[in-house]
Amino acid sequence: MVKWTDFERATIQDIFSKIDYEVVGPAAFSRCLIVYPWTQRYFGGFGNLYNAAAITSNPKVAAHGKVVIAGLEKAVKNMDDIKSTYKDLSVLHSEKLQVDPDNFNLLADCLTIVVAGQMGAAFTPEVHAAFQKFLAVVVASLRKQYY
Numbered sequence: 001m002v003k004w005t006d007f008e009r010a011t012i013q014d015i016f017s018k019i020d021y022e023v024v025g026p027a028a029f030s031r032c033l034i035v036y037p038w039t040q041r042y043f044g045g046f047g048n049l050y051n052a053a054a055i056t057s058n059p060k061v062a063a064h065g066k067v068v069i070a071g072l073e074k075a076v077k078n079m080d081d082i083k084s085t086y087k088d089l090s091v092l093h094s095e096k097l098q099v100d101p102d103n104f105n106l107l108a109d110c111l112t113i114v115v116a117g118q119m120g121a122a123f124t125p126e127v128h129a130a131f132q133k134f135l136a137v138v139v140a141s142l143r144k145q146y147y
Contacts, residue, residue: 002137011130016076025065028111030056036106075138086141101143108135
């Protein structure tokens with residue numbers, strides 16, 4: 001079980017109360033597909049992913065980015081039991097979708113960049129550390145089924 005400080009808990013909740021889900025999710029997911037093009041192989045049904053412009057304007061990419069943020073919101077609401085919260089999602093990604101678990105880290109890194117850009121100067125080293133810890137717990141929970 002992860003131990004959260006009061007600062008970490010408050011910081012994570014604050015971040016998710018301030019970010020624009022309609023912007024952050026699609027931007028982070030698009031960035032992941034652009035910067036790490038091999039991640040596109042899981043999204044063959046999304047249509048044209050041939051270049052950055054096609055990816056950023058793709059409505060299916062934007063919709064999935066929002067799904068990712070909604071999934072993270074579940075973790076925020078269940079910070080004391082993220083592993084159980086993501087149990088079914090971990091099974092889905094490992095057994096049915098067969099997603100390379102390293103891709104979760106790549107998406108987390110892209111999300112961090114987008115959130116930092118949205119927050120600006122408020123994304124202090126302390127806030128960054130709390131956010132990284134949160135994402136590390138989420139990624140570990142998603143990877144749980146792989147072991």
